[in-house]
Amino acid sequence: QVQVVESGGGLVQPGGSLRLSCAISGFTLNDYAIGWFRQAPGKEREGVVCTSNDDRSIHYADFVRERFTIFKDYAKNMVYLQMNSLNAEDTAVYYCAAGYGSDWYCRVSEYDYWGQGTQVTVSS
Numbered sequence: 001q002v003q004v005v006e007s008g009g010g011l012v013q014p015g016g017s018l019r020l021s022c023a024i025s026g027f028t029l030n031d032y033a034i035g036w037f038r039q040a041p042g043k044e045r046e047g048v049v050c051t052s053n054d055d056r057s058i059h060y061a062d063f064v065r066e067r068f069t070i071f072k073d074y075a076k077n078m079v080y081l082q083m084n085s086l087n088a089e090d091t092a093v094y095y096c097a098a099g100y101g102s103d104w105y106c107r108v109s110e111y112d113y114w115g116q117g118t119q120v121t122v123s124s
Contacts, residue, residue, distance in 0.1 A: 001026050002025070003024070003026055004023075004024060004098060004114060004115040005023045006020060006021065006094065006095065006096045006117060006118040007020070007021045008020040008118060009094060009120045009121075010119075010120070010121070011121045011122075011123065012120070012121070013122070014087050014088060014124055015085060015086065016086050017082070017084045017086065018083045018120060019080055019083070020036070020080065020081040020083065020094055020096075020118060021079075021080055022034075022036075022080070022096030023077070024077045027098070028077065029053070029074055032053055032098040032099060032100055032101070033050060033051065033052055033053050033100075033104045033111075034050070034051050034070075034072070034079050034097070034099075035047055035096070035097050035106055036049050036050070036070060036079075036081045036095070037096075037097060037106070037111075038092035038094045038095065039117075040091060040092040040093075045095070045108055046106075047061055047106020047108070048060075048061055048068060048081070048094070048106075049068055049081065049106075050104065051070055051072075052102050052103035053101070053102050053103070054102070057103050058070065059105050059106055061106070063089070064083075067083065067084050068081060068082065068083050068084070069082040070082075081094070081096075086122045087122055088122050088123065090120060090122050091120060091121050091123070092119075092120060093118065093119050094118050094119075094120050095114055095115055097113060097115070098112060098113045099112050099113075100112055
């Protein structure tokens with residue numbers, strides 16, 4: 001059974017950091033492109049950072065470049081999103097997703113499995 005489960009969201013002050021975790025089960029990371037997406041109220045879901053199955057290609061949205069980092073623990077089948085220098089515009093529900101294949105960039109429609117999302121709120 002395929003499962004994608006995010007955790008680690010919460011309330012953080014502007015300028016702070018959070019690390020989101022994504023636990024994968026039912027498939028191996030090597031076969032799937034992985035992406036972090038987010039959706040703010042009243043807005044469409046957007047890609048934050050997406051990586052090819054072999055990590056050779058990583059696509060960061062311009063609005064998070066040099067602030068967010070994606071990394072994987074293949075032994076634990078985990079994916080993480082380290083978020084630094086957070087600001088109010090980063091407030092959203094964050095989703096982890098997996099798409100079978102090598103590289104789907106951050107095309108939402110190409111991702112097969114989605115987690116339930118974790119809320120990130122940046123506020124003083």
